[in-house]
Amino acid sequence: MARGPVDQYGCVRWAPTDLPSGETETTLNEMKMRLHRMFSEDGFDGAERAEPLMEKTYILQRRYLNQVPAPTIDKVIEEWPFLSSRRCLYSHFKLLTDVSIISKLREAIHSKGSTIVKFCQGLSRYPGIAEVLANYDVEVSDKAMCVLQLLRTYFKEPQDAIVLEADPSATAADVQRMTRLPSTPRLIVQGNV
Template sequence: MQDIYGCIKWNVKFLPIGETQESQQQKMEKLKAMYQHSSEANLEEIKNLMKSTFYTQRQEVNQGKSIKYLREEWPFLFDELGMSVHFKELTGIDLKETFTRNLDLKGKRLLNYMTTVCVNKSKKFLQTYARLQRMRGQQSSCSDDVKEMVLLLLSYFDEKEESLFFYVEDTCLAEEVQLEQVPVTPAVIVCGTSCFSSTRYMLSLDQNLINTNISSFISALCLMFGSYYCFNIHYPSELASTLEFLQRCFFLINPEKGTKVESKNSKRRLNVNPRVLTLIQELSDQEWREG
């Protein structure tokens, strides 16, 4: 249930019409060759090839093939373009477009709620907010708003920043990242002392670097989130609320049943995290009052 949560095409039973195992293999090899020269590759062709081989990609993911194997055989699956094709087929949702559209609609309101209402409710949250303001300095770009929003969400739900972000020196090369210290679940590796000072990100999964050159925080966040769905990964309990809030509020994945949170005991989980529901409710109440 946790694997198929939020998916519309999790297990594809038949090859696309006109496709054979051989044609799928040929397309896979072609994609690998194109990845070697991705700066010259035709983006539309990559999209079409990724879409037509979705059946085989799903088979291999659902068989439990390792991330290392998938990275070698389907390199575009870990790239922004390829993952967005797979995610759209799998969930019916445009990964980055949906996030950025909802960011425009709700981001400012959420940040405003956090910085005017939540700061008065909790001393710990106020301290986090003050620390982020010092780190952020005078910067006022949209990207910095998103960084602040995610870090404040983690603080609001009392979840650990280090479960989601791993900080390295801004000059750190991929081979210098100490992967044994990185979380096993999808983690954004921030090249810099803080999210605000960084202009380069990497993504790790199963303590493997799967993308070493991500230029924007929003892209890194979308790739991190998309990985949970594309590779059948459960939300770790220490990030359960933050990820579910992003899922429901910004990525618009709203199943009525089930949960994507790993179960550590036999205790029956509620279908929707009550803390997430409360925050969504308070935000809509605030919009209604201001509206």
């Protein structure tokens, strides 16, 4: 399937103007209110049911996100709480770019991850590399985390430069309350890294 024309920063639907078929501004705003109710009742457990509504209200999301000045992350999450769910964020990214981030990530981990692991296996004397390789079974399901840890170790980055550990039972709100989150992006892993 060929990608459509690019309109901004590699995106194919940066600022859509056409409402979904059969929808009006009023019906889209009603859907947005339903999404808020769903989130207040079900939290992230409602993400699967919310996804179709999030896709329909995409035009409203883009209008909100494209404002000048841009809204803060806190305001975005307040206005569109399901955008912080993995499922709806991936769906939004797919609509924005015509790229399935999950399939691209799997592809990259499989091809480039194997290259990185092989390269690092030849660096067993490099400080920390052997330890990282000993902690992961890259042939099963740990390849992504192993690759991240190998890169972190190779470039001598501190553990929390890439990954922050959180309690496996913590919610996103718990993590924000417990930890002063850095201003730069990090992966938050629930459980041991």
